[in-house]
Amino acid sequence: MVLAVKAKDLRVGYMDEEENILWAVKGVSFEVRQGEVFCLVGESGCGKSTIGNTIIGILPPYAVTEGELYVFNKPVVVGNLRDYTGIRGRVVSYVPQNPGTSLNPYQTIGTQLYYVLNSVYGWDKKKSLEVAKKYLSLVELDPESVIDYYPHELSGGMQQRAAIAIALSTGAKILVADEPTSALDAHLRLQLIKLLMKLRETESLTLILITHDLVSTGKICDTVAVVYSGKIVEKCSGSNVIIEPLHPYTQMLADAVPLLGIKRPLKSIPGEPPKPGEEIAGCVFAPRCPLAFEKCVEPPPSFNVYNGEVACWRYANIAGR
Amino acid sequence: MPDGNVIVLLKDVVAGYQTTGRGWRSLFKHVNVVLRGVNLRVYDGERVAIIGESGSGKTTLLKVVLGLLKPVKGSVEVLGKDIYKLPWRERVNVLKQVGYVPQDPYKALNPKLRVRTILSEPLESAKAKPEEVEGRVREVAKMVQLSDKILDKYPGELSGGMMQRVLIARSIIHDPEILILDEPTSALDVSIQAQIIELINNIHKKLELAILTVTHDLGVAQYLSDRAVILYKGGVIEEGYIDDIITRPKHEYTNLLIASYKASI
Ligand SMILES: Nc1ncnc2c1ncn2[C@@H]1O[C@H](COP(=O)(O)OP(=O)(O)OP(=O)(O)O)[C@@H](O)[C@H]1O
Ligand SMILES: Nc1ncnc2c1ncn2[C@@H]1O[C@H](COP(=O)(O)OP(=O)(O)O)[C@@H](O)[C@H]1O
Ligand SMILES: [Mg+2]
Ligand SMILES: [Mg+2]
Secondary structure (H helix, E strand, O other), rough: OOOEEEEEEEEEEEEOOOOEEEEEEEEEEEEEEOOOEEEEEOOOOOOOHHHHHHOOOOOOOEEEEEEEEEEOOOEEEEOHHHHHHHOOOOEEEEEOHHHHHHHHOOHHHHHHHHHHHHHHHHHHHHHHHHHHHHHHHHHHOOOOHOHHHHHHHHHHHHHHHHHHHHHHHHHOOOEEOOOOOOOOOOOHHHHHHHHHHHHHHOOOOOOEEEEHHHHHHHHHOOOOEEOHHHHHHHEHHHHHHHHHHOOOOHHHHHHOOOOOOOOOOOOOOOOOOOOOOOOOOOOHHHHOOEEEEEHHHOOOOOOEEEEEEEEOHHHHHEEEE | OOOOOOOEEOOOOOOOEEEOOOHHHHHEEEEEEEEEEEEEEEEOOOOOEEEEEOOHHHHHHHHOOOOOOOOEEEEEOOOOOOHHHOOHHHHHHOOEEEEEEEOOOHHOOOOOOOOOHHHHHHHOOOOOOOHHHHHHHHHHHOOOOOOHHOOOOOHHOOHHHHHHHHHHHHOOOOOOOOOEEOOOOOOOOHHHHHHHHHHHHHHHHOOOOOOEEEEHHHHHHHOOEEEEEEEEOEEEEEEEHHHHHHHHOHHHHHHHHHHHHHHHH
């Protein structure tokens, strides 16, 4: 078994103007096997993108790290030292969260693909554009026209697909996709997911998907890590997460998803996740948890239950059985 | 079909974007047709969803309704007026009755203005009295649950959900007859999505306005519409009550959409 990514007690923070460190990721440990589809789910602001950006190596200079992160056994983060030489853009590539703002507005899609292919493989313009068209067809864009389009000439979903094409064209072994299908209709989303699954088979691509949609995640992921307030509160298999969510937070995330043909009232999770810098002494979710009890003023360890891991005191008694 | 006044009426609308080719092709101009003869009716107080695949022309259709893109053919009536035949000033007056929340919340707000100013500006430019402006801003802020603290912030300091509330507040500031929303929840997490869905439905009840929502998400459409129109490659291929469409889709594409939805969610 080859490990594509391994995080050991990883912490990531951002320095504010007064030089305080606001921790966005507060000690996470996980392993992603090569060829695995690994998913980070949770509400906005919980630290998903920060974890993703740490793997890709695009943290801003004022970010602070602790702990360790390995990509194919190469240490890329050790304490506050970060070195992504030979990894960034080559081994790890990414589909950014907001393609509308991440595509270069002054270059056609073809030119942007050419720059990537040229820098990775050294191909000239003619060869690059030929290959570029293949990637555009892969994401169901009409290659002949889209290659000459500027981003503003594409619809929201087309921009998202163009960004995916650019990410795939690097030939990277690990793809971190931050909310890659949020602007796509069900049909296209399924096509894209099938495409990524195919690449996983043929290229043993490792996929790290970041999303807030627990239900669709469960259908495609091998492993799901539920992130809340910079911590992994539950980790389990994709199939288990829908059938048997363990953490109350996971259950509440599932209840907020609209299901087709079933018109139940949608429940949002009351309140909001803690702001960075806001320290919570006990369980991070307790202030919003309908099931919280006395014990929850202490931080829960991770309990092993039903082939999963959950940081919730309600499992203290049945853990390990 | 619902009765009452027609708020928006599109007849055989053909629309697209003028393109100039690259290189020597730039000598020729032609229109890249996106909407191919669209008919649409939105009645007073009803909730309509426009559903369609990415690139099918949903946003383009809204631009046509909002007076931002003149169709090549066909007519666009808003509140009984053919907007593209009106003189500019009158067109602006009619379109004041149309609230609009654009697709990309992050690009839609001026980053240099405080939320309070973002909300008061449209009133001031419509020459409302200062005390009226303040009262109206307070009223609308209350309706979308924006606290005083948020009113003093800049857009860059807001979360996606708050930003969407600000955009909705701005869109209803003139008490419009119709509220148009382009993918109002696709940039939000599911929990906030549920809140925004509830908010839009509350506004619908309170202000008794029509709601026209563009979405690619059938699940969301279930909660935000009574009637739906399915757009496919620039044409309407199916329309009817949303519940009927979901249980008994007629067109092949609608069928595919529903099957894919069930497979991935
Ligand atoms: N400013 C523009 N200039 C030229 N072509 C454009 C422009 N905006 C959109 N288009 C083209 O019009 C077509 C429809 O785009 P539109 O934005 O209406 O799609 P949409 O249905 O809203 O899709 P999405 O769900 O992805 O937002 C696309 O083929 C797109 O390339
Ligand atoms: N570049 C950045 N600079 C400063 N703070 C950031 C930056 N990126 C994210 N944060 C903060 O870190 C926290 C986690 O954000 P993020 O990782 O984007 O979460 P998610 O992807 O789960 O929405 C948030 O409070 C956010 O404000
Ligand atoms: Mg994010
Ligand atoms: Mg659109």
